[in-house]
Amino acid sequence: MNILLTGASRGIGAATLEHLRAAGHRVVGHSTAGDDGLIAADFTDPVAPRALWEAAFDALDGRIDVLINNAGIFEAVADNAADEEWHAAWGRTLTVNLQASADLCRHAIAHFRSSDQAGGRIVNVASRAAYRGDSPQHWHYAASKAGMIAMTKSIARGYAAENILAFAVCPGFTMTGMAEDYLGSRGGAKLLADIPLGRVADATEIAETIRWLAVDAPPSATGAVIDVNGASYVR
Numbered sequence: 001m002n003i004l005l006t007g008a009s010r011g012i013g014a015a016t017l018e019h020l021r022a023a024g025h026r027v028v029g030h031s032t033a034g035d036d037g038l039i040a041a042d043f044t045d046p047v048a049p050r051a052l053w054e055a056a057f058d059a060l061d062g063r064i065d066v067l068i069n070n071a072g073i074f075e076a077v078a079d080n081a082a083d084e085e086w087h088a089a090w091g092r093t094l095t096v097n098l099q100a101s102a103d104l105c106r107h108a109i110a111h112f113r114s115s116d117q118a119g120g121r122i123v124n125v126a127s128r129a130a131y132r133g134d135s136p137q138h139w140h141y142a143a144s145k146a147g148m149i150a151m152t153k154s155i156a157r158g159y160a161a162e163n164i165l166a167f168a169v170c171p172g173f174t175m176t177g178m179a180e181d182y183l184g185s186r187g188g189a190k191l192l193a194d195i196p197l198g199r200v201a202d203a204t205e206i207a208e209t210i211r212w213l214a215v216d217a218p219p220s221a222t223g224a225v226i227d228v229n230g231a232s233y234v235r
Helices: 011-022 048-059 083-112 139-162 179-185 189-193 203-216
Strands: 002-005 026-031 066-069 120-125 164-171 225-228
Touching: 002 011, 002 048, 011 026, 011 203, 026 048, 048 083, 066 083, 066 203, 083 120, 083 139, 083 164, 120 139, 120 203, 139 164, 139 225, 164 203, 203 225
Parallel strands: 002 026, 002 066, 066 120, 120 164, 164 225
Antiparallel strands: none
């Protein structure tokens, strides 16, 4: 399959890029800076999603079978911040995490509906925060991910008859670096106590979930949201 993957430079995105390529798929990866062969696009710029789509379309010889929206930011803002700071934080987070994903979904759907394409798949990487919320400094992050879930379900319902399938993944805390540093920066034992499995997810676990949805999940699963959080939040 020909796949466009955003946020491919590190963490879940880098693991997913490696996982998909190892399985034999052609994957065009994206990052803000465009290092290491990835296509550059800064999603704070409203024109960036279209430019990325067009660059990926050319790189994949005019056919994209799967869009994976993984790019996102997680930036804090205090609830007592000045209005200007508060609005800027909300605007930036919603633009990068939700609007850019929506724009890419729209471009993908237009492509999937073309006469020679006959469908395609979208996988949106959301977060446990979409359902259980996040910290008092991250209202905007949780809201952006909840919006991504609602968008995914709307796409699934609206376009299933055209074989356009949409799925979402909701990770919890995910190990993306050295374990000791990661746990230390996020509360260590207290963080683990909130995860019945007793450990945070590995990025390869999220990558495999994304791969399955992008390639193997049955069409009847369209609209599904897969939780990968060690039962730290169950629905």
